[in-house]
Amino acid sequence: MEDIEIAQENEANKIQTITAVAGDIGLDPTDIEQYGPYKAKITTSALERLRQRPQGKLVLVTAINPTPAGEGKSTVAVGLADAMHRKGQKAVLALREPSLGPVMGMKGGATGGGYAQVVPMADINLHFTGDMHALTSAVNTLAALIDNHLQQGNALHIDPRRIQWKRVLDINDRALRHVTVGLGGPTSGVPREDGFDITVASELMAVLCLAEDLGDLKERIARIVIAYTYGREPVTVEMLGVTGAITMLLKDAIKPNLVQTLEHTPVLIHGGPFANIAHGCNSVVATRTALALGDIAITEAGFGADLGAEKFLDIKAPVLGKTPDAAVVVATLRALKYNGGVALKDLQTSNLDAIRTGFANLERHIHNLQRYGLPVVVAINAFATDDPAETQLVQDLCADQGVKAVPATVWADGGAGGVELAEAVTEALSATEPFKPLYPQEMPVEDKIQTVVQGIYGGRDVEYARKAQLALKTIKANGWDRLPICIAKTQYSFSDDPKLLGAPTDFTIHVSDIIPKIGAGFLVVMTGTVLTMPGLPKHPAANDIDIDAQGHITGLF
The missing domain is CATH 3.30.1510.10 (Domain 2, N(10)-formyltetrahydrofolate synthetase)
Structure with missing residues (x-):
């Protein structure tokens, strides 16, 4: 059954009104502005009141470098929130809004999948609240x-x-x-x-x-x-x-959107910058609101931890005024095998050697997050065809790094498939190691870039094109060099070459330009061939989407 079919079947029978969802987290009907029966924005007055509340714990869900097979990071984030909700914990999920680019292209939407979805799924992935x-x-x-x-x-x-x-x-x-x-x-x-x-x-x-x-x-x-x-x-x-x-023009867009999962866990969906060309995190307003409404706020950052998580920690967290209390790194067996050199068509075949080789990618992400002082849990997003021997190998390799790895069957089983993961995350939240920023803001721009390239990516050198060198002069002349950096890079590799998989070392990052984003408060470092206007694939998802005379949508995902 496709994700949209699961969503439609469950929406018809189980979805709650948004006033009921709001009530479950202590919001009155006057605290929300409804967009029909199942979507709402939280009012400005409610947001101001909630800012005075103490903040709960924060869990950041990230992943290894994505592959064409897909890793299901949002699905795991939804399933984890549902699992905590099942355990009686007051969990609130904060996610990004989908863009029509991936929806009509090849990546798909951003509402999770299977029985770990946010609803109303079609509305959220299309026009939502505008x-x-x-x-x-x-x-x-x-x-x-x-x-x-x-x-x-x-x-x-x-x-x-x-x-x-x-x-x-x-x-x-x-x-x-x-x-x-x-x-x-x-x-x-x-x-x-x-x-x-x-x-x-x-x-x-x-x-x-x-x-x-x-x-x-x-x-x-x-x-x-x-x-x-x-x-x-x-x-x-x-x-x-x-x-x-x-x-x-943005007076309503600044207000976060409230929806629910299939299991009625409250979800704030707001903002949607890509992590390969922007900072890849949902809004500060939504995350801060989730922290006020729940004992545990769960959020995710786009693509792999080398992009979304690094930017969350170095760009968003200082504005948020709160660093994560734990991190979850999502991996799949097929993604590890892909990073281990296995062709896409052969990923269903068991291959322990490829798992060992591809584990280097996951291992680097684990170490990167640990250098910030974050306790880490690995979520193995499980599929019915997974080989138990491969799963056990990943758990053993993670244990060697002092990290617990837990299989999660949330796509098939919803929150019930994430209970063990929720228990591991709850245990990790008790750690008290202090947060360690990657670099001080006063560090020169070139040194910040070098720090990320060497400390997070595993590279050796940075090469600046003439345009980037001129941009550096402009940045320094205007006093913008104290801003954090936001590296625009391919999501598929630690390097700026999408074909360089696994955990490459000693490579050079090629900086083509550095664009000051003074309103946002960071410098965008353009690398490789990353584009700020992507193109559609040869067979875009739009070719498989349809709607009948009764408004029934098929093929959305």
Whole structure:
């Protein structure tokens, strides 16, 4: 049975009203703004009240480097929350919002799978409460205002060749990566080169996810650098005079969305930056709210721990004011074998030698998280075809590292399949080792990059293209060099080469550009060939999606 069929079957019989879900975590009907019977946003007044509450424990769910076979990180996060809920623990889950790019492309949605899902599944993966549309509109409104400023005399002396702000679309569309705008004569604008990013790669998405409230959102938007003058001085949204208008478009999008799992565990889904081209974490507002509403808040960070988890710990945690109390690393036997050199078509065949070889990938992620001082639990996302001997080998190899590895059957069994994992995580939460940041903020930019490359990726050197070298000079001249770094890198490898699997060492990371995101508060370090506007695959998921005359959706995942 497909994920959407499981969701539809259970939604029809078991889904609770959102007022009931809210009531279970102490929220009154006046604390939520309903979007139909099963979705809601939490009101500003409720968010302000909840900020005064003590925070619960925080569990960060991450994973090994993803493979084409898929690892099920969100599924495990949902199953873990359901398992804790079953055990009588007050758990609240905080996840990212899906983007239509992966939904219509190849990765799929972000609501879990099988019997460990968030519902209403189709609504969440499509338009949900309109946050993505609000962000897209806000980004494109700002782009239109920039071009209008050029048309109306360019009082700020913006150099059209140095406009940093791109338009966006929440779908993979490679044809829009590089475009020319303003053609058609004097009444149609100033001709210039431009381009589109996918919405989740925009700085405004990062700003939304790192803002603490509406006031902080406005201040961050004001700081966004949209262009440089002919004299190469930065131009901000505040200088353009449109901070209030752009913030206004996000007045509802800043509020986190409340939904539920199939087992009625409360879930906050809010914000959705990709981890390979942005910081890959759900919003500070949603995570902080989950910490206030539950004794245990469970959240996840995108792709492998070298991307989402590192950025959670070095970018999001300082803003959140809370570091994780434990980390869960999700792995599958087939992903370990893939990292051990087995072809995709042969992953179902038992191969203990490949498990041993591929374990190097998992081992590095474990050590990386431990260097921050985090207690680690490994979740083996189990499949019916798994070889028990392979599972036992992974558990033994993890035990050699002083880490407990637990099989989880949450896709097939829901929360019941995650009880042992929940017990292991609960035990890990009792550890008291202090958190150790990877680098101090005052460290020079090049040293921060080198620290991540050597300390997290296992690389040796960093090579800077001419464009990146010039960007470094601009960053230092403007005093932006104290900001944390957000490395944009392929998710498939520790290196910037997606074909270099396992745990490579002594490689060189190639930095093509460094883009200051002053509103978000970090520097994006572009490496390899990572794209901020992905393309669709030869056979996109959209080819398999359909809807009948009664509105029944098939093939969504």
